[in-house]
Amino acid sequence: xxRKSINRITRRIKGSNQGNQQRPAxxxxxxxxxxxxxxxxxxSDLTQSSLNHKHIHFLYFDHLLDKDTLxxxxxxPLEEIPEEELSSFLQNEQFEELQTSEDITxxxxxGFIAVFLEKDKVFVTxxxxxxxxxxxxSETESTILGNHDAFIESTSVNLSLIRRRLKTPRLKVxxxxxxxxxxxxxxxxxxxxxxxxxxxxxxxxxxxxxEVDAIxxxxxxxxxxxDAPYSFFPQYFDSExxxxxxxxxxxxxxxxxxxxxxxxxxxxxxxxxxxxxxxDWSQRWAISSATRLLRMLAFFITLTFTAFYVAVTTYHxxxxxxxxxxxxxxxxxxxxxxxxxxxxxxxxTIELLREAGARLPTKIGQTIGIVGGIVIGQSAVQAxxxxxxxxxxxxxxxxxxxxxxxxxxSAGLRIARFGLILLAGALGxxxxxxxxxILLIHLSTLSSLSTPYFNPIAPLHPRELLRAIxxxxxxxxxxxxxxxxxxxxxxxxxxxxxxxx
Numbered sequence: 001x002x003r004k005s006i007n008r009i010t011r012r013i014k015g016s017n018q019g020n021q022q023r024p025a026x027x028x029x030x031x032x033x034x035x036x037x038x039x040x041x042x043x044s045d046l047t048q049s050s051l052n053h054k055h056i057h058f059l060y061f062d063h064l065l066d067k068d069t070l071x072x073x074x075x076x077p078l079e080e081i082p083e084e085e086l087s088s089f090l091q092n093e094q095f096e097e098l099q100t101s102e103d104i105t106x107x108x109x110x111g112f113i114a115v116f117l118e119k120d121k122v123f124v125t126x127x128x129x130x131x132x133x134x135x136x137x138s139e140t141e142s143t144i145l146g147n148h149d150a151f152i153e154s155t156s157v158n159l160s161l162i163r164r165r166l167k168t169p170r171l172k173v174x175x176x177x178x179x180x181x182x183x184x185x186x187x188x189x190x191x192x193x194x195x196x197x198x199x200x201x202x203x204x205x206x207x208x209x210x211e212v213d214a215i216x217x218x219x220x221x222x223x224x225x226x227d228a229p230y231s232f233f234p235q236y237f238d239s240e241x242x243x244x245x246x247x248x249x250x251x252x253x254x255x256x257x258x259x260x261x262x263x264x265x266x267x268x269x270x271x272x273x274x275x276x277x278x279x280d281w282s283q284r285w286a287i288s289s290a291t292r293l294l295r296m297l298a299f300f301i302t303l304t305f306t307a308f309y310v311a312v313t314t315y316h317x318x319x320x321x322x323x324x325x326x327x328x329x330x331x332x333x334x335x336x337x338x339x340x341x342x343x344x345x346x347x348x349t350i351e352l353l354r355e356a357g358a359r360l361p362t363k364i365g366q367t368i369g370i371v372g373g374i375v376i377g378q379s380a381v382q383a384x385x386x387x388x389x390x391x392x393x394x395x396x397x398x399x400x401x402x403x404x405x406x407x408x409x410s411a412g413l414r415i416a417r418f419g420l421i422l423l424a425g426a427l428g429x430x431x432x433x434x435x436x437x438i439l440l441i442h443l444s445t446l447s448s449l450s451t452p453y454f455n456p457i458a459p460l461h462p463r464e465l466l467r468a469i470x471x472x473x474x475x476x477x478x479x480x481x482x483x484x485x486x487x488x489x490x491x492x493x494x495x496x497x498x499x500x501x
Contacts, residue, residue, distance in 0.1 A: 066129025340425030
């Protein structure tokens with residue numbers, strides 16, 4: 001009996017549309033009902049229903065609405081109340097009266113139901129409630145200790161995960177729209193008094209200046225508001241974890257969500273943010289600091305190790321210890337390629353295996369990665385196509401790339417690694433050093449939301465640099481980063497006074 005009325009109502013319109021999957025052309029009259037139908041012509045997923053004995057008609061997208069709420073708050077009350085009380089019922093605050101077909105159309109596509117009274121008076125109410133997946137653990141940012149919930153594709157659920165942890169009215173939420181066709185909601189959150197107002201205004205202006213047809217998710221959107229869109233280094237930190245977002249909000253940063261995306265973006269961000277992991281804050285400070293140093297060592301290894309092998313074996317044999325040079329010479333004796341070609345072949349093979357493992361189902365992907373790497377590597381050595389030493393160098397570089405806690409940064413390093421290999425093959429150690437210098441210059445000139453990306457190295461802030469590399473004990477973490485530090489001292493004082501009243 002729960003859905004008796006809604007089923008009876010919708011059955012009438014379904015029966016009239018049998019054998020006709022397209023909407024009929026708009027009627028000749030110029031009522032709001034006719035103009036709205038004309039806008040949705042050929043939209044076969046639009047539901048039309050009516051209460052003919054009361055001259056009430058409905059338009060809505062069934063898959064955007066919560067059906068239980070639709071039946072409980074709209075259909076059943078309208079069936080039960082007398083006809084003379086319809087107008088007073090629709091004047092309730094849950095309904096909004098609209099005057100133009102453009103406004104009605106916009107509300108319907110947002111998950112509202114339009115109630116037409118005599119086809120010229122229109123009231124809408126928000127019943128948006130499509131099915132979403134439940135809150136689960138993040139697969140890209142797994143953690144041993146700490147929280148295990150992650151954002152989903154619903155912005156309202158994501159905001160609830162933040163508000164249940166930050167119970168303060170100083171947490172502000174702003175909703176903007178981007179995308180000429182998709183009209184995607186971009187939700188910005190920040191903490192009043194901690195955020196720099198100039199940075200907040202900068203983000204708003206960039207969102208309003210985006211000119212694109214559709215925005216599908218946050219990783220796509222942040223590339224549209226980058227300071228340097230051609231750089232392969234990510235300029236906005238992204239995360240699926242509420243605890244990571246809250247930690248950055250408390251540092252004075254801005255968090256943003258694109259509708260229907262489980263990923264939040266944080267601005268401004270710097271290079272060292274991408275080396276921090278949620279586990280850093282759950283472990284003892286000494287262990288977390290040592291792990292951060294290990295990640296930075298892994299960054300240097302994955303960037304330079306294969307390139308260093310190419311430079312040494314091509315131009316600088318004098319750098320190899322005598323105990324190793326004989327074994328290296330024997331392993332390269334049957335190889336027909338130069339070290340540069342040899343390294344490029346193996347690096348490309350590793351990238352192919354990595355992509356194959358990522359695109360295939362989980363169980364098959366793991367098999368491809370393990371068996372493919374072992375079989376292909378061993379077969380290549382036995383066939384004399386590559387040397388044993390190169391296999392070790394490429395394997396260490398690949399393993400080091402997996403240490404990076406942020407996938408976007410790890411993907412960018414894969415491109416940079418090929419550039420350094422080519423420079424090392426052409427110029428030896430000089431080319432390798434030249435590539436590193438170019439990368440440092442590039443990082444120093446990048447910016448995130450018009451703030452220095454290589455902060456706190458350029459410009460140099462020694463104490464903040466120490467905090468970026470090492471995780472200090474909790475008792476000494478009162479200082480927010482200079483990159484996002486607010487200049488609104490008067491606002492902070494007024495908020496503090498207001499909270500103490």
